[in-house]
Amino acid sequence: MFDAIAPRYDRANRLISLGMDLRWRGKAVRLALANKPAVVLDVGAGTGDLTRMVAANAEPSVRAYGVDFSLPMLRIAAARSDREPDRVRYLQGDALHLPLPPASVDAIVTAFTIRNISDLTEVFRSFARVLKPGGTVTVLEISPMGNGPVAMLFRLYFGKIVPFIGRLATGHPFAYRYLPESVERFRDAETLAALMAENGFGAVTFRRLGMGSVALHHGVRED
Ligand SMILES: C[S@@+](CC[C@H](N)C(=O)[O-])C[C@H]1O[C@@H](n2cnc3c(N)ncnc32)[C@H](O)[C@@H]1O
Numbered sequence: 001m002f003d004a005i006a007p008r009y010d011r012a013n014r015l016i017s018l019g020m021d022l023r024w025r026g027k028a029v030r031l032a033l034a035n036k037p038a039v040v041l042d043v044g045a046g047t048g049d050l051t052r053m054v055a056a057n058a059e060p061s062v063r064a065y066g067v068d069f070s071l072p073m074l075r076i077a078a079a080r081s082d083r084e085p086d087r088v089r090y091l092q093g094d095a096l097h098l099p100l101p102p103a104s105v106d107a108i109v110t111a112f113t114i115r116n117i118s119d120l121t122e123v124f125r126s127f128a129r130v131l132k133p134g135g136t137v138t139v140l141e142i143s144p145m146g147n148g149p150v151a152m153l154f155r156l157y158f159g160k161i162v163p164f165i166g167r168l169a170t171g172h173p174f175a176y177r178y179l180p181e182s183v184e185r186f187r188d189a190e191t192l193a194a195l196m197a198e199n200g201f202g203a204v205t206f207r208r209l210g211m212g213s214v215a216l217h218h219g220v221r222e223d
Helices: 001-017 021-034 049-057 071-080 120-130 150-172 179-185 187-200
Strands: 037-043 065-070 088-092 105-110 131-142 201-209 214-221
Touching: 001 021, 001 187, 021 037, 021 049, 021 105, 021 131, 021 201, 021 214, 037 049, 049 065, 049 088, 049 105, 065 071, 071 088, 071 131, 105 120, 120 131, 131 179, 131 187, 150 179, 187 201
Parallel strands: 037 065, 037 105, 065 088, 105 131
Antiparallel strands: 131 214, 201 214
8 A cells, every 4th residue: 555655645634634744743853853863763654755854853963764654655764865865764663663773862753653553562662772871762643533523523634634635636546535534543642642641651741633533642752
């Protein structure tokens, strides 16, 4: 699925979020860089939007790594990052078995990825393994909205309009049809925060963005 939509993935994101994803990504990157990390890892880097944003907003000495298991995504990411070959590196790998040594990363940032992974306990354990004690994790992800009129409008938008826009933008007939189901299946913001706290992270906070359709979580790896 991600391999098939890779070439037009960014365009689809801009259209579907009405351009708001750039602002949300900016907030995630600022949070991830707040403690002046030297090594930042973007998990599920996709076409490298967020990885490049990290490199563009960090000190020149900061190294940004992007990990993804989709090679077509990573090829696009690498081609778009060829101006910063020393600062940005992409690695193929699984979020559950990150291809980096234990305690080697100062900050992890991840956007719109962990919703696609069923074992969230293992995801946070995997993040905790590669982070240094005191390192941070920043998670930007779509959030299920429960019930109520706004939630119903979003359900309509994700269920009917997004697959239509996704099909037009990517040319792939099934693109984004998975989205409503993956959002409904995903944990609400409070449960995600609790999961982080149970699996190696302290000082966990979150804020809702996009009228509650997206949540930005942050936590600090405990010693
Ligand atoms: C919806 S895209 C988000 C891409 C990028 N973070 C962004 O914000 O544009 C999800 C990405 O996560 C990757 N992905 C999903 N599960 C993964 C896993 N277990 N390990 C590594 N990458 C994964 C997919 O290949 C895809 O590129």
